Amino acid sequence: MQIQDRATHFREKEKNGVVYLQADNIPFPHGFSTRAGGVSRAEHLFSLNLGYGRGDEAGTVDENYRRFLGAVFGKGDLSFCAMAPQVHSARIFYADRGGLYPEGDGFYTDRPDVILTVKVADCLPILLADPEKKRIAALHAGWRGTAAGIALKGVAALVGMGSDPESIVAAIGPSIGVCCYEVDDAFYQAVAHERGEAFAASHIVRRAEPAGSAERLYADLAGMNAALLRQAGVPAEKILLPEHCTACEPERFFSHRASGGRRGTMAAAISL
Numbered sequence: 001m002q003i004q005d006r007a008t009h010f011r012e013k014e015k016n017g018v019v020y021l022q023a024d025n026i027p028f029p030h031g032f033s034t035r036a037g038g039v040s041r042a043e044h045l046f047s048l049n050l051g052y053g054r055g056d057e058a059g060t061v062d063e064n065y066r067r068f069l070g071a072v073f074g075k076g077d078l079s080f081c082a083m084a085p086q087v088h089s090a091r092i093f094y095a096d097r098g099g100l101y102p103e104g105d106g107f108y109t110d111r112p113d114v115i116l117t118v119k120v121a122d123c124l125p126i127l128l129a130d131p132e133k134k135r136i137a138a139l140h141a142g143w144r145g146t147a148a149g150i151a152l153k154g155v156a157a158l159v160g161m162g163s164d165p166e167s168i169v170a171a172i173g174p175s176i177g178v179c180c181y182e183v184d185d186a187f188y189q190a191v192a193h194e195r196g197e198a199f200a201a202s203h204i205v206r207r208a209e210p211a212g213s214a215e216r217l218y219a220d221l222a223g224m225n226a227a228l229l230r231q232a233g234v235p236a237e238k239i240l241l242p243e244h245c246t247a248c249e250p251e252r253f254f255s256h257r258a259s260g261g262r263r264g265t266m267a268a269a270i271s272l
């Protein structure tokens with residue numbers, strides 16, 4: 001039997017040294033950053049660190065944003081960016097302007113003059129779009145936000161504005177994969193408590209690595225979020241799953257796990 005290639009993928013783009021990924025299925029300007037193309041000099045922040053307070057001067061991070069936004073949107077203007085201090089919640093905001101919002105983990109909008117921005121380093125950047133009615137969302141989903149159902153909230157926000165969930169497309173960007181995301185029993189119990197035993201059992205697997213050693217638990221956060229998106233009505237074939245594990249490619253992406261926490265931050269950004 002011939003295995004068919006999926007037609008939809010992430011594509012690597014490069015402009016002025018900034019390397020970022022775009023999802024084929026998102027028909028609006030957007031990008032998932034990598035480590036390449038910035039001005040951060042410290043080894044663990046090199047070079048496109050988009051996280052404030054991680055060791056770079058604020059001006060350095062500002063310059064990295066200008067470069068990233070310039071590459072993706074053709075204009076490196078930070079004032080259009082909606083950003084929030086992220087707290088691993090399922091709280092999302094309607095973005096009617098750029099600027100700093102209260103604590104939360106995602107945005108949605110139907111306005112053309114805002115860039116929705118979420119920051120990640122192993123956590124999942126999830127972009128949603130309704131190509132017909134021209135609405136978008138950007139979500140930051142770590143395990144707590146995943147368990148709290150931020151993916152459901154994101155779809156519900158667009159549906160609340162009149163979108164048909166069957167029209168929504170989704171892309172889950174570079175993030176830690178089930179290959180690397182080892183978790184413990186407390187994690188399993190917490191996910192089971194929030195989303196049910198069957199959900200936890202189907203997305204948290206046991207494996208022994210190397211073969212013959214004790215079994216350990218590994219969580220598939222992308223699988224969890226894809227399941228939640230489907231539960232919210234997004235068709236499976238419209239969900240693009242990650243094609244890169246941040247912890248497997250620490251030279252290309254910032255990874256919290258792979259670096260032991262001493263690392264820069266990536267961003268996903270989208271605008272109508």
Ligand SMILES: [Zn+2]
Nearest residue numbers: 179180245248
């Ligand atoms: Zn991995």
